Amino acid sequence: MSDRRRCALLGFGHIAATTHLPALAACGITPVAILETNPERQALARQMLPQASVYGALQPLLAQTAPELVDVCTPPHLHAAQVQQALRAGAHVLCEKPLVTELQQLHALVQQARAAGRVLGCVHNWTAAPIVRAVGRLIAEGSLGALQHIDARTARTQPAAAAGAAHSWRGDPQLAGGGIVFDHGWHGMSILLRWAGGRPTQVDAQLATRRHHHLAVEDSCEARIKFAGGV
Template sequence: MTAPAQVRAAVIGTSGWADSAHLPGLQARGDVEVAALCGRNPERLAALAGKYRIPRTFTDYRQLLAEVRPEVVVIATPNHTHAPMARAALEAGAHVICEKPLALDAGEAAQMLAQAEALGRRHLTFLTYRGLPATRYLKTLIDEGYLGRLHHVQGCYLHASWLDPARPASWKTIRAEGGSGVLHDLGAHVIDLLQWWFGPVARAAGSLQTFIGERQRDGVRVRVETDDATACALEFEGGGQATLQLSRVAPGRHNYQRFELYGDRGVLVYEYDQPWAHIGRIWGARAGAYDLEPIPIPAALTDGFAGQETFPAIYRAVTDPFFAALDAPGPSPAPSFAEGLAAQRVIDAVARSAASGRWEAAAFA
């Protein structure tokens, strides 16, 4: 029997995230061939191509698109490059997987979505934590009515990745290239999860602060233009509110997430801080009880997710619907560019609020 044809994919970007997430995730899929890789640094490009046995390399993504004509393009590059690269890939006939945040702002994200839809391309915003067993099971519990009507959420996503003042500046510290700092970086995940669970955010209020105001870049001290920490309050269209703390300068935290979700029928708590197990934990209690108990996550969701080399399991959970839909009718499965745009609208509202000092609607200005 003839083996099914593999989808020919190309990856643009050679960052640590491309190396630890996208390339092993794609390589682990039996239905995908990574036919080409593009990056700015020739030495880094050659090293990753050798590691993952990728036959063709390019330093210009336009040349890659013209010569390889991939069916799927994965964009894992700095934020300010997402929109031009995605538009070029869509125009060249490719379906697109784009890293979060989808764009610098909602205007760019809306253009990307409109172009993808007009051309009939599949599109996906790579929002990692939709693939975690805990977040997926939490969605099930919420939809089944465990919380009842939402009252409020208290949440945080904390990291120490920029705590060291000696860490050099990068595109993530430049507003024109990153959009913002931790708000774009970690906030995209948090906002997407909350809107996945509870529906659209109506309005937002926020505060952005930078604690390490200068860093070295190429031997010169430069100003840090983006936020190290963001605090924000959100109100949902369907009722309920959320307060969130995001930080990239939190001592003792590697990749810590915690959300306490309170409704009129119960409380659910989600926590994730497992560098070598991509599962998460859930506790809950019904209204009237005062002791939260662990809620086991079904084995059908957790199988294959524990262990150092298990990120491909998350990758499959996020990308399986996308690849299954390449030749199927209907809309692009979530999280598509539509979900990326929805998160970007809230990010923009938080940033506008930090500048204006007022609540801002989570829609275009």
């Protein structure tokens, strides 16, 4: 990018403030614009990034700041439309998971990004973990022999940060797109797709709410997945 500082951050929730900001700073990038509708989070954004302009709507932000990179950290139900607008404005886009909540949205955004010659990426931070990279190297080198089975388990004792609050979007299927599968299963699947070396050909899954019954989404999932490579 010609000006690495021209970045816009959409959403200023917990993940944006505590994870994305430090990651951007490590790359020498400081957002010039923030999109946030919550007054308390707007105030925090102004406190943490006094040099950035804070907006309550996306279109004025894009028109007035012309960012080269847009980092999307809003709730999932907003992702598709915001990514579409950012690409249309000529920006490269990094989006928090899940990238979209419907498959047809994914196809449309991929086509739009390719036509615009822009990079569209989704956060897959687990794939950068040292242990995940180490296992990937062993598989690629053939040190483990022919891969036949992967047993992946993730245990959480509580929902993600603030998910238990009555106002949290994570407990609303209309805003989140789903429960633990959308919010956390995204990480596991991104790793399995890399390790298995093929696309899923069969999925058998059972979703349930076993503990957090106050949420309108599932809190557990058991799945058996067959991949094209035979895993």
